[in-house]
Amino acid sequence: MNNQNQPKVAIIIFGATGDLAKRKLFPSIYRLVKNKKIGENFVVFGTARRSWSNEEFRDKVKQSITDKNSSEIDLDAFVSHFYYHPSDVTNSSSYLEMEALLQDLEGIYQTEGNRIFYLAMSPEFFGDITNSLNDNGMKNGGGWTRLVIEKPFGNDLPSARKLNHEIRAAFKEEQIYRIDHYLGKEMVQNIEVIRFANGIFEHLWNNRFIANIQVTSSEEIGVEDRASYYDQSGAVRDMMQNHMLQMVALLAMEPPIKLTSEEIRSEKLKVLRALRKIENVDDNFVRGQYGEGPDYPIAYQQEAPALAKSNTETFVAGKIMIDNYRWAGVPFYIRTGKRMSKKSTQIIVEFKSIPMNLYYKDKKEQHPNLLVINISPNEGITLYLNAKKSGTENEAIPIKLTYDYNQINAANSPEAYEKLLYDCMIGDTTNFTHWDEVALTWEYVDPILKKWESTPAEFPNYKAGSMGPEASEELLKEDGFHWW
Ligand code: NAP
Numbered sequence: 391m392n393n394q395n396q397p398k399v400a401i402i403i404f405g406a407t408g409d410l411a412k413r414k415l416f417p418s419i420y421r422l423v424k425n426k427k428i429g430e431n432f433v434v435f436g437t438a439r440r441s442w443s444n445e446e447f448r449d450k451v452k453q454s455i456t457d458k459n460s461s462e463i464d465l466d467a468f469v470s471h472f473y474y475h476p477s478d479v480t481n482s483s484s485y486l487e488m489e490a491l492l493q494d495l496e497g498i499y500q501t502e503g504n505r506i507f508y509l510a511m512s513p514e515f516f517g518d519i520t521n522s523l524n525d526n527g528m529k530n531g532g533g534w535t536r537l538v539i540e541k542p543f544g545n546d547l548p549s550a551r552k553l554n555h556e557i558r559a560a561f562k563e564e565q566i567y568r569i570d571h572y573l574g575k576e577m578v579q580n581i582e583v584i585r586f587a588n589g590i591f592e593h594l595w596n597n598r599f600i601a602n603i604q605v606t607s608s609e610e611i612g613v614e615d616r617a618s619y620y621d622q623s624g625a626v627r628d629m630m631q632n633h634m635l636q637m638v639a640l641l642a643m644e645p646p647i648k649l650t651s652e653e654i655r656s657e658k659l660k661v662l663r664a665l666r667k668i669e670n671v672d673d674n675f676v677r678g679q680y681g682e683g684p685d686y687p688i689a690y691q692q693e694a695p696a697l698a699k700s701n702t703e704t705f706v707a708g709k710i711m712i713d714n715y716r717w718a719g720v721p722f723y724i725r726t727g728k729r730m731s732k733k734s735t736q737i738i739v740e741f742k743s744i745p746m747n748l749y750y751k752d753k754k755e756q757h758p759n760l761l762v763i764n765i766s767p768n769e770g771i772t773l774y775l776n777a778k779k780s781g782t783e784n785e786a787i788p789i790k791l792t793y794d795y796n797q798i799n800a801a802n803s804p805e806a807y808e809k810l811l812y813d814c815m816i817g818d819t820t821n822f823t824h825w826d827e828v829a830l831t832w833e834y835v836d837p838i839l840k841k842w843e844s845t846p847a848e849f850p851n852y853k854a855g856s857m858g859p860e861a862s863e864e865l866l867k868e869d870g871f872h873w874w
Pocket of ligand 1: 511
């Protein structure tokens, strides 16, 4: 049964035989159906070069669904909404064939001409695809039309501008949904709620009471089978320019006057505009590349023959300063890398210590108040306070107050891609990246990329399975802090 609020839509996936489609998109569409976010009026039209039949495509979709034991959904009925048409996106004549097929399917599934074009392909094809969609009338299905684009959006500011120019020749900014899947994560979305719904935090959320903020996103895995892609990218492009700076913007922004996409974006943009320009890269940023470690015998440069002399960073740590009234003087430290000791994305807000602590004999034992926001894989919040050490007269010990999101919401918590796909269907752009944000974040990181690409590093400089190079510890030590 379709209910009134369920979007009606045709989802056209370019790159339907690829990894992203299999691992993220098909399972997300399945969950949207399972959670009754979409009903019967949807159709998925996949395309790529491989000459699959509809049946082969549907088999692949079935295989990609991992929670298929759910009795709530008939899997055959679900995959019957999936169709496949082989085509090479560089061949302009294939778009007319696709348009004809799509129109038929839209008639069968009554999708009212609403179309999402999902480009799950390498960005080198984006310009060609959007042009051909425009030239062949595929943008005008009679309903709304939206374009979803994956990262990376360019390699630097000039290439991002060029890419944007190509896409904008065919689509308006409000039709473009640039995915940053971190913005779909439940706890990233929770940053705003924790801040703006709690006086005890928001009143203290400034340079008078916060000493520093640390954002870490560490991965245990290395580059796996994506070595050649990763080597063109590195940690700054892969993680910092997008996910890390987006989290910084959410942590630092002013409360929006309303919870609309425009108002939230406008506040995030103010933060990105206030990022202090990087003048001396190596004073504020540390790069790393993993070597062998006790549990991982393969260094980055041994992952593939082409990486033998690679100068690409698999780790970056940095100190970001925001020159505005609220944050003047407060460092935001970010760090992200591969082959680190644990998989974790975490934000730690370190509050300033009180002027005189009566309860710790040794000043070194004194523990500042910390607010820890766990983004993944655990989701939750922990607040570190000090309390009386039982059995003593005047001694304190740090205690933790923890809210474990997974225990309470695990079953209902939607996946990032599921949420973002649904947001796109209902036209909510809040958790997508606007071009202005893309431009400002590239502008910020470009000096780092330029400097590092032109100066060879002494790599490897951290052991696989560690938390990065020693210089990353030094970066905080110079300011009297340390990574928690
Ligand atoms: P992938 O596995 O290499 O898939 C690429 C797709 O493009 C395949 O379906 C391929 O199918 C198709 N393709 C290539 N050339 C084509 C052509 N000329 N005409 C038509 N189809 C063509 O890549 P992916 O990992 O899915 O990534 C897709 C995009 O998502 C990339 O921009 C990537 O950076 C981004 N992304 C991926 C992930 C992830 O987890 N995988 C995460 C974040 C972002 P055929 O070979 O059958 O043509």
